[in-house]
Amino acid sequence: MLDPAQPYARRSSVRLPQLAWIFLRLGAFAFGGLGSTLALVQRDLVDKRGLIAARDVSDALAYTKPLPGSTGVQLVAFLGWRLHGWPGVLLASLSFITPAAVLMIAAAAATAALPDTPWVTSALVGLQTAVVGLLASAMWRLARSEANTIDLRVVLLLALGAGFFVSAALVVISAGVIGILTTRFGRQ
């Protein structure tokens, strides 16, 4: 465990309002998920402002990847801690999700109020079609990068089969327990 008193080179060198503004902008421009969030963090916080080191970013990615939840937000929370401790965590993640949350609530209100005309219906079919393609693409990409052993591919396929009959939470948790059991078994 790190000594909490250990001085972080850049910790608290940024004031909270500035931190909020940095992550609010990041949240407004990080289109396209984790990849673009990483690219923007690298460009803005590491290269341009020098607030954090590339090492902080790779640490953040390595240690939040195994945790449950949206990795992009967790990356931001982790960096928030390095910059300003717990207040940094809360402020950075809240600022980061605010633009998207505002847009989504507005979109939910707007789509509920859409007129039922043929062109609107057919535009939404276009959107649905795009989502099918994008989701298939995301699944393919994730399967290749995350399920990179035979064991994990078997788990993936079993989960796919089981998912049609059992609750998703149960499938995910059972798979995790199998992971613990087989890993311990392999080490003995």
Place this chain on the structure above:
Amino acid sequence: MLELVLRFLLVGTIAFGGGQAALPLVERIAVAETSWLSPQDFAVAVGLAYATPGPVLILAAYVGFRVSGVLGGVAATLAVFAIPVVLAGFAAHLVTRFQQARWFVAFGRYAGAAAIGLLGVTLTSLALPVIEIHPALLAPAALILFADQRGLPPVLLILIATVAGALVGLTQ
């Protein structure tokens, strides 16, 4: 409202494998188990979640709004990110200890792989209504898959597909 918050807290807690891998969990709770959203509405919500900046799980804001207005949108958003954010804060705080928790890493890898498998279930439930409208729509879907693999931005692809849809609608 309480149910909404509890369900999204659960999604955040078991979302191993990141936000996209958690889409099936949201689909289960919002469409299959509660009918808060219709399958079509869910597909639109996922499209918008891809089109907006930031995390895909911002989908929670959409579902929350549909259940109980602006307050529901805010509550569901906070609920889905609360536990992951706190965990990330602790991870930053206790970096070396987490590195040693190999059982936790093993749990996460397997749970993550399962979550990716579950994406197939979600994909099926989103593709079926599209096929029902017209099986030929699978061709543009495949084209978008291909374009996304080649690195074209998803926002652009969504925009093109939506405008193309509207144009087809106008000519009919």
